[in-house]
Each structure stands twice: as structure tokens, then as C-alpha cells.
């Protein structure tokens with residue numbers, strides 16, 4: 629069902645507000661970014677799936693964070 633597509637966006641905005649939307653934009657950029665491979669050191673690591681990252685150079689695939697390959701441990 630594809631009626632009232634705009635309604636979803638409106639509801640989304642009302643619920644989360646500008647701050648979180650900004651953060652989501654940052655997350656989206658992080659998802660698209662390329663990261664350094666922990667195995668070969670070449671900046672060619674891209675997100676394959678959520679939490680799964682793969683190096684385009686050596687093919688090394690590893691589990692990482694949902695949005696960045698490195699999870700900050702706190």
C-alpha cells in the first residue's frame with residue numbers, strides 16, 4: 629500500500645524532532661563513508677549489511693557497529 633507517503637515523514641518529524649533528524653543524517657553519512665581496513669590498512673571498508681563490514685581491497689569481512697565499523701567501548 630503506497631498511499632499518503634508524505635504522512636510518514638510528517639509523523640517522523642513530529643516524533644523525533646530536529647536534533648535527532650540531524651543525528652540520523654550524520655549516521656547516514658557514516659554509513660556511506662569508507663573506513664580503514666583492520667587487516668590490510670587500506671581505506672576500502674564499506675558497509676555490507678547492518679553490522680557487517682567488508683574491505684573492497686582484501687575482501688576481509690567483519691562484524692562491527694551498525695553505523696560505523698568500530699564500536700566505541702565505554
Ligand SMILES: [Zn+2]
Pocket residue numbers: 665666667668669670683684685686687688
Ligand atoms: Zn582489507
